[in-house]
Amino acid sequence: MVISRRVLVQSLATLMVAAPSVRALAQNPWPTRPIRLISPYGPGGANDISLRILADQFEKASGAKFFVENKPGAGTRIANAEVAHATPDGYTFLYAAAPYATAEALAGKLAYDPRADLKPVAMAVFAPIFLIVNAKAPYKTLDEFIAYGKSLPHGLTFGSPGAGSQPHLAAELFFQDAGVKGLNVQFRGDAPAYTELLAGRIDATLTAISAALPHIENGALRVLACASAERSAVYPQAPTLRELELRNVVATGWYGFMAPAATPPAIIASMEASVLQAVGNAEIQQKLVARGLEAHGGTAAEFARFIEEETSRWTRIIREAGIKEE
Known part of the structure; x- marks a missing residue:
């Protein structure tokens, strides 16, 4: 998804409003040492891939x-807590993922306050999620896949990149909507889940x-559907x-x-501008799409509202569906 003109205009307005803060940075230069970007997942998955693309762009710029x-680990809570308790000097940032909005609903009391300890x-990025199976499996359509699952006493096994992730919750909704038994197997990121799928140890x-993507292109994996509200430009041939x-079953x-939270506003404004500039870059957008991702820039205020909306929506779904952390 290309960053919208509205977001670009708003980001320019943000920079103008933040001008005094930027002048303050000039008096107290930032950064003067390397900046840590904390990913809550292991290497090789969508979070890690997109973060490294953005980090390279930050360095170039x-x-x-x-x-x-x-x-x-712990459904992203290990990374969340580390950044929440880090020194607020502008040298540690979290690349937060969707479980940030579901952590309390699934785990109860946390080692950090998601509203007070992090800002x-x-x-930056949306990651459309797709239902993917081993190409050697006998089912080629969603109906055949569901019928296969209903034929198994234990039901289907789905791999998910951690408890509370959108894939975890989408899979639980899938089991309910499809009327099939299922088990969510949690991994520390997307890549290990695909390793198990390729080996035939999950369905x-x-x-x-x-x-x-490499395994889809070489014919080892097959895409059955997409969980987005509309077909994704990342893989438009997949029906929703x-x-x-x-x-x-709608999730992204x-x-x-x-x-x-106590990071100086001037540094927040500077980093915000860097992110919006990066995701607004056409070359970066192309790199993301080629890796199954969509640039989706939003200001700090827009991101805060988005997190609140996601927290409200998924807390309701988790409670109504009785979804529990495994």
Whole structure:
């Protein structure tokens, strides 16, 4: 998804409003040392891939050093907590993912306060999620896949990149809508889930397509459907699950930057501008689409509203559906 003209105009307005803060940065230069970008997933998945693309662009644009650190586990809560408790000096940022909005509903009390300890900086990327199976499996359509699942006493096994992720929740909605038993197997990112799918040890994944694209292109994996509300430009030949009558299975992964809450506003404004500039870059957009991702820039204020909306929506779904962390 290309960043909208409206977002670009708003980002320029943000820069104008932030001018005094930027002048303050000139008096107290930032950055003067490498900046840590914390990924809540392991290497090779959509979060890690998109973060490294953006980090390279930040370096090209600023000349500063940006290091990606992978801190997977506990449904992204390990990374969230580390950044929440980091020194708020502008040298540690979280590349937050969708489980940020579902952590409390699934896990209860957290080691950090998601509203008070971390501050949104900018929205960056959407990761459309796709239902993908091993190409050697006997089913070639969604109906055949569901029929296969109903024939199994234990039902279907889906790989998900961590508890509370959009793939985890989408899979639970899939089981309910399809009327089939199912088990969510949690991994520390997309890449390990696809390793298991290729080995035939799980039946499917319903997650970001990034790590799967080479295997789809060489015929080892097959795409059955997309969980977006509309067909995705990333893989437009895949029908949506809504089109195939599973109307409630709508979910999209997302990633954006957050900082410790007490980080100086001038640094937040500078980083926000860097993110919006990066995702507005045509070359970066092309790199993301080629890896199954969509640029989706948003200001700090827009990202904050988005997180609140996602938290409200998924908390309701989790409670109504009785979804529990495994």
